[in-house]
Amino acid sequence: MDFTFSDEQRMVADTVRALLADRCTGADLRRLMGEGARDPGRWQALSDMGLPGLMLPEALGGLGLSEVDLVLVAEACGYAALPEPLVEHAGVAAPLLAAFAEDARAAAWLDRVAAGAATVALGHAANPFVADPDTAGVLLIAREDGLHLIEAASAGLTRIASVDPFRRLFEVEAELSPDTRLADAQTVAPHLALALDRGALFAAAQGLGLAQRAVDMAADYARARMQFGKPIGANQAVKHHLATCQTRIEFARPVVYAAAAQIGQQDLFSRARISHAKLAALGAADLAARAAIQVHGAMGYSWEVDAHFYLKRALALTGTWGDEAFHRARVAERVFGAPLDPDRTFASAAA
């Protein structure tokens, strides 16, 4: 039993956090809103660290690391509300592509995918639209007959507006045929199930970061903003809002980390843990973003204050990779489907 991260895992996350504190500021986000919402220079810097291929095997040009290694990075990306699709690429889509590395059509992309030179966008049944196909090199599209691979440039894309100004959602029209099919439905089913779990896990990790960012910015403001001759943060009403949010974060965080460690089980218990993580972390993010807006008062309702970026990202991620009803149903399956004794906190079907 070791519920701690290694020094190396923490160091990688610290490096990403520092890089994004420098290159993904509120001012950067605002500048990008008029420029397609993506910063190629920042993507290159993240790619130089090997992050796009973090979970790919070393033999395929990746770093050969796991969900536990990526989860802190995803949290850091959430903290910065990073617009580029690093988390979904590195944590979900690229590993799915790599699962079919023996197929020449997939293998042809893997070098560039691991290096971040080409991104993978994924059309998954859990999500009504596809995120970031416009900047992707390759599209994976799940249909009833299996998983298809096409070059992104060959797809017809229709932009669907999201409330999050940095989300790039599209409806994808593509000519799919037996020639584009990478695997049949039966073969791909466990891979798509794992992709859903990874999507939910890393959305949760981003939720932790979003929540902490919202609390931190609200606390900064509460220390500085003077009313009635004192900082508003001296008032218990303000303190208690933020303490409640921080408590929600503290008790979402270990659930997310445990979910990352247990995702490989792919059983009733790991699925419920991932669902719990997503509900808890994005619930905390939603609460914290709303508290940040409230603590900022009228400023908080203005476009000028960044709180709405976190609110909108949290809203988007809450419904992506399984909505709240979906995840609560998975928790219910575990709660009512297997004994809940205290000795089963880390239960697995294999045990």
Next chain:
Amino acid sequence: MHLDYTPEQRAFRAEARAWLEANVPKARLPSFDTAEGFEAHRAWEGRLHAGRWSAVTWPEAYGGRGLDLIRWLIFEEEYWRCGAPGRVNQNGVFLLAPTLMEYGSPEQKARFLPKMASGEEIWAQAWSEPQAGSDLAAVRATATREGDDYVLRGHKIWSSRAVFADWAFGLFRTDPASERHKGLSLILFPLKAPGVRIRPIPQIDGEAGFAEIFLEEARTPVANRVGAEGEGWAVCMATAGFERGLMLRSPARFQATAARLAALAARGRPDATQQAAVLQAVMDAEAYALSIYATASRLMAGGRIGAEASCNKLFWSELDVALHRAALSIQGARAELADTGDGWLDGYLFSLAGPIYAGANEIQRNIVAERVLGLPKG
């Protein structure tokens, strides 16, 4: 990070389970806030001690097993899983003992810890006073040196277990001219002694779980002061830190309640709102367990409990209310029945004390805001 038990940890669990299953009383003991129940629970403490299970994290020299925190969690899981009685000496074993280990003299440890472990001496706490509740630094009770004794004068209140307990620990002003946090000392004193008058206070459930302690020139040896004279505030805050932090409310207790709640829901016909409340409470009980496992892991790797421990107390106290309230909702018209023996109503009433004792949750939220988030004092 790997979240699995070692073979040794599994073997330890099996050993604890076997002993508990063979020794836990089959019938529920009467409440330890009655004279009969108190002695029944004292006897249970003695039985635990005979098996060396009463204070598992203590050093072996004092009757413990020197267990690390993960094994403590495993023991607690087995303890609550099999429905073992509540710990009548928790104020001693989980609150005072860690402070004695850190601040006590070798003589104090030898004098007090073994009898605490065996249940021969049951401990009450004596912190609050009528004018010093959340504002603990307002205590007025004094301890005046006379020869080798302190003479205690003052009025303590809300002292849990004090009606039947043998000893108490409390904060006293050893420097009569001092104010606030200065000039205070942590002093251990006998409750069954001249000059000590106990007035039971019936709780919300009608039982005398706490009491007022009137100290009218009661005496206790100076040797029963823990830590240096005038340093009581720092010593007491260490005690409060343990209480909020880890030992007082092990997660297994809430997980056992959560398991009973899920079983209750599965037997009944909860509507969507009730089901959502059950799921949230079960998830929160798990989240609390995961958090404590993570903290235990961190501490074992050399880290320390920080101000975020204040979040723990907020979380478990509100969780405990939610667990019991969800059960009563499912019970519907039967929720008000006093003698069902299922524990939900008693547990609910007891849970309402959680957001108040060990530092009211309003104070805890201030602490989180000020020490974790850096907001200014009000």
